[in-house]
Amino acid sequence: MIVGRKWLAALVFILLAFAAxxxxxxxxxxxxxxxxxxxxxxxxxxxxLVDKLxxxxxxxxxxxxxxxxxxxxHEGLVLLSSDGSIKPGLASAWxxxxxxxxxxxxxxxxxxxxxxxxxxxxxxxxxxxxxxxIRPDTVLPLLKSVKGMPAGLNGVEAKGDNxxxxxLETPDPFLLHSLSHPLLAVVDLQPTNTSVGIPGCGxxxxxxxxxxxxxxxxxxxxxHGPQQIIERIEIRWEGTAPENALVDFSxxxxxxxxxxxxxxxxxxxxxxxxxxxxxxxxxxxxxxNWPANPEHPFGLTLVAEKIEGLDADALGRLDLxxxxxx
Numbered sequence: 173m174i175v176g177r178k179w180l181a182a183l184v185f186i187l188l189a190f191a192a193x194x195x196x197x198x199x200x201x202x203x204x205x206x207x208x209x210x211x212x213x214x215x216x217x218x219x220x221l222v223d224k225l226x227x228x229x230x231x232x233x234x235x236x237x238x239x240x241x242x243x244x245x246h247e248g249l250v251l252l253s254s255d256g257s258i259k260p261g262l263a264s265a266w267x268x269x270x271x272x273x274x275x276x277x278x279x280x281x282x283x284x285x286x287x288x289x290x291x292x293x294x295x296x297x298x299x300x301x302x303x304x305x306i307r308p309d310t311v312l313p314l315l316k317s318v319k320g321m322p323a324g325l326n327g328v329e330a331k332g333d334n335x336x337x338x339x340l341e342t343p344d345p346f347l348l349h350s351l352s353h354p355l356l357a358v359v360d361l362q363p364t365n366t367s368v369g370i371p372g373c374g375x376x377x378x379x380x381x382x383x384x385x386x387x388x389x390x391x392x393x394x395x396h397g398p399q400q401i402i403e404r405i406e407i408r409w410e411g412t413a414p415e416n417a418l419v420d421f422s423x424x425x426x427x428x429x430x431x432x433x434x435x436x437x438x439x440x441x442x443x444x445x446x447x448x449x450x451x452x453x454x455x456x457x458x459x460x461n462w463p464a465n466p467e468h469p470f471g472l473t474l475v476a477e478k479i480e481g482l483d484a485d486a487l488g489r490l491d492l493x494x495x496x497x498x
Contacts, residue, residue, distance in 0.1 A: 215403035217479075217495065220410045220417040220426045222433065224384040229370055230357040231306040236431045239354060241407065243489050244389060246357035246372040249277050249296065249336070250348055256486040258348045262291060262358060262373060262396070263336075272343030277336045282396040285360040286377035293330035299358045301325055311355050317344035352485075375400055375493040385409055401496045418446065421474050428482075429474040430490065436472060449474045451482075 223237035230242045249263040264280040283291040304311040304325070312322045319327025319339045327339040340347070350356070360371040371377070375397065376389040389405040410417040410429075414436065417429045422445060432440075440446040451473045473490070475482055481494035 217402050217405045217492065218425065218427045219405060219407045220420060220429045221407060222410060222414045222417065222431055224409050225381075225387055225407075226383055228378060228381065228387075230354045230359065230372075231303045233354065240430050240490055241387065242354050242357070243374070244376045244405070244492055245374045245378060246354065246359060247374040248351055248353070248357045250352050252349065252352040252485040252487065252489075254483055254485055256349075258352065261352070262296070272345075273340045275338040275340075275347065276331075277338070279334045279336070280396045281334065283373060284394040284396065285371040285373050286392045286394055287360060287371045288394055289360060289362070289371075290333070291358060291373055292333040293336040294333075295360070296336050296358050297325060297328050297330055298361055300328065300356055302359075302361065303355045307355055310353075314350040314353055314356065317341055317347060354489075376405060397493070400493055402492065405492065417474075418443075421449070421476075422446065424476075426474075427476040427479060429472075432472040432474070434472065440472065440474075446474065449476065451475050 221237045221240075223235045225238055225241060227233060227238055228241060228245060230246045233239050233242050247261050249261050249266075251259050251261040253259050260280070262279055262283045263277040266275055266277045268275050277293075277296075279291060279293060279296075285291060300311070300315070301324075304315070308322075315321050315325070317340045318325060319341050321327070327341075329337045329339075331337055338347075344350075358373055360373075373392075373395070375392055375395050377392040377394075378387065379390050380386070380388040386409065387407040389407070391400040391403055393399075410420065414432055417426065417432065418436070418440070420426045421429050422443070437450075440450055478498045479495055480498055481496050483491045483494055485491065
């Protein structure tokens with residue numbers, strides 16, 4: 173289960189009204205200047221996180237911020253849309269038998285890891301087996317209908333390099349949704365020595381990472397899907413006081429702030445610029461400003477006015493691959 177540490181940061185909120193005196197910063201009314209150049213704004217997305225990033229491994233994610241990052245780097249057989257429907261991921265197509273007990277997935281011929289190695293059906297099975305060992309509490313329920321579970325993935329068979337067959341004990345109408353879970357993302361377990369972290373197959377790749385401090389992503393040239401407009405994503409930890417993110421966003425130094433503690437809602441709505449930038453990506457996939465009850469378990473997201481195309485799946489996981497700048 174993903175457990176955040178946001179409650180620790182949220183305690184600071186009690187003093188937020190006195191942020192200028194306590195932290196030496198005041199919250200500007202809005203960006204004080206434009207980005208350095210149109211080229212900069214078109215290529216770089218600057219993201220602020222409240223939680224530190226300790227792992228980029230999809231099998232080890234423990235916070236919503238780590239989940240956010242893992243979603244950009246890694247990908248599974250299928251993806252979850254904002255309306256709850258399933259769309260192709262690494263699998264370009266699949267068939268289900270009449271009884272609903274056999275699924276055959278066909279990998280996209282263009283699917284590769286960020287290091288250039290072609291993804292095979294064996295990589296998929298090995299990734300699932302690894303995740304089941306590391307996170308059995310979550311992965312085993314996701315695959316509970318597969319033959320052989322919970323003892324092992326005997327019902328999953330790699331047929332050649334490009335096809336994966338899944339045999340079920342009984343029909344499972346939720347199997348495709350389970351396969352969209354980030355814990356079932358496919359990772360390269362034979363990484364090269366030059367790889368940073370575990371090579372993924374998502375739209376972005378890791379180029380620099382200082383655990384707990386900063387992370388730099390660039391678009392993955394090996395990605396099998398549409399290439400991204402964004403060239404680079406600069407992600408940084410905003411320190412022990414989450415209100416620093418509000419200050420930096422208001423000053424125009426951040427384009428996106430992910431998962432602010434819910435307690436900050438009451439302050440954000442008092443600042444016209446922040447309120448106009450506030451979004452919440454609900455589990456239903458609908459978007460909008462925070463509702464009357466600010467104690468909702470899902471965090472707040474601040475989005476710069478110049479950003480278009482930010483989307484989220486039906487579980488509220490942000491997807492940066494469609495972002496463009498106005």
